[in-house]
Amino acid sequence: MKTLHVAAAIIVDGNRILAAQRGYGPMAGGWEFPGGKLETGETGWEACVREIREELEVTVGDGCHFVTVEYDYPDFHLSMECFTCRIVDGTLHLHAHSHLRWVQKDNLQAVHWLPADLEVVEKLEGPLA
Numbered sequence: 001m002k003t004l005h006v007a008a009a010i011i012v013d014g015n016r017i018l019a020a021q022r023g024y025g026p027m028a029g030g031w032e033f034p035g036g037k038l039e040t041g042e043t044g045w046e047a048c049v050r051e052i053r054e055e056l057e058v059t060v061g062d063g064c065h066f067v068t069v070e071y072d073y074p075d076f077h078l079s080m081e082c083f084t085c086r087i088v089d090g091t092l093h094l095h096a097h098s099h100l101r102w103v104q105k106d107n108l109q110a111v112h113w114l115p116a117d118l119e120v121v122e123k124l125e126g127p128l129a
């Protein structure tokens with residue numbers, strides 16, 4: 001089974017986290033942490049910063065590795081490095097998603113996360129997040 005290497009941003013603003021709804025493809029409608037596939041030679045964090053600029057037109061900083069999710073979808077394996085970070089420059093715009101929503105940390109189940117993201121959400125709800 002092929003493996004997709006993805007970097008995702010857990011963008012934090014106080015008690016809120018940014019959730020993005022996929023607007024196209026087989027997982028359209030599901031909510032995720034914005035990000036995308038690593039390009040050759042990139043670190044996870046470099047890919048995260050690039051993808052967030054491309055998708056949302058903002059620069060993220062203060063990246064801190066939070067978790068790497070290993071998840072088997074029916075047709076591929078997902079290896080997803082997730083970084084907590086914050087917006088340090090720019091204003092949010094929608095390019096790759098249909099909606100954005102700031103979700104309170106204590107109400108993360110308010111949106112329907114993609115299956116691989118549930119592990120991240122559970123960890124964010126835990127005492128050490």
Ligand SMILES: Nc1nc2c([nH]c(=O)n2[C@H]2C[C@H](O)[C@@H](COP(=O)(O)OP(=O)(O)OP(=O)(O)O)O2)c(=O)[nH]1
Binds near residue numbers: 032035037
């Ligand atoms: N960015 C992101 N992708 C996720 C998350 N959870 C999850 O299962 N995925 C999956 C969806 C996609 O199959 C893959 C990410 O790839 P991607 O964002 O480049 O999406 P894509 O293949 O549709 O992109 P593209 O080549 O059309 O630009 O990982 C998440 O929280 N963030």
